[in-house]
Amino acid sequence: MRSPEEFNEDRWLDEEAGPIVRPYVMTRGRTEPTRGKFDLISLVVATRTPSPVEIGLGPEHLTILRLCDDFLSVAEIAARMDLPAGTIRVLLGDLLDRGFIDVQEPHPETELDDDCFYQAVIDGLRSL
Amino acid sequence: MDFGRSERGGGRKRIPSAIKILIAGGFGAGKTTLVGAVSETTPLRTEETLTNRSVGVDDISGVEAKATTTVAMDFGRITIKDQYVLYLFGTPGQERFWFVWDELALGALGAVVLADTRKLADCFPSVDFFERRGTPFVVAVNCFEGARQYALDEVRMALGIAPSIPVILCDARKRDSGKEVLINLVQHAMLTRGKRPRPENVTS
């Protein structure tokens, strides 16, 4: 039997194997991120390196942080890790919560009204 | 390598703005081909679960029933001068999944509807959808060999779209052709949504 104090938010204990982080289910059954919206094209960048014994981060969290050494979209993270976008969002929510990532949400549609923006994109495409 | 990371302490890395463009059209219209032709890398694939919140209401409880659908999308990326990253999403074209597009279209700069003249009707649902939603779009007629050569005006008439909507020929396999399609779309989106200081002395 486990005593209550062996439980806490970030650390799950197993009687025999000792501390195990993120058993079986990467998202602990969650389908929505605790923080953040995460559009498919939200850009994510890692802001700090976790300590090797960071409690509560699973291997998938660490993979995301490695991938996001340079910025990457949610869609790209999902594709590179071969996981559904929904799963990635949950993991990103954890990382955002703990201050490991910066996220830049795309501009809302209603703000796509600046001619300079369009012109810059057109010029950029032309010069590719 | 820790090079990038160690640099971060001081000035924060600049993140570009992400832009979304949808590539729509019927089965086999060349969506994935177009995405691949203009993108920096071969198309990636992601799975997204989308919710149809409007799918009827439970009679007894009055609770809105939510149906979810998982769609696989091909997408690619074009980086523009470290300032913008353009993501192109090849969106599934099945008519019964129109609500899928609704979530995908959110925040999109615009859409390219790829038309295959051998099966022109296949792109009707996409055209209808973007028209209704008010998403700026262009129609790109993909020139498959052996396909009946339609005049662009014929295509326009068959689709029944406004004269202001560009209809252009393309070869989805060719990078330059794909680029031209995208440029046309962004120009069209600018005309549709842009706020430009109107010239003061318009000739009357």
Ligand SMILES: Nc1nc2c(ncn2[C@@H]2O[C@H](COP(=O)(O)OP(=O)(O)OP(=O)(O)O)[C@@H](O)[C@H]2O)c(=O)[nH]1
């Ligand atoms: N000749 C010719 N073939 C093309 C062209 N564009 C695409 N194709 C071919 O048409 C087939 C279908 O193209 P895809 O890009 O897979 O079409 P899609 O719209 O992504 O198809 P689905 O995702 O299955 O709906 C492929 O075999 C392509 O090589 C074109 O411009 N000319």
Ligand SMILES: [Mg+2]
């Ligand atoms: Mg495809």
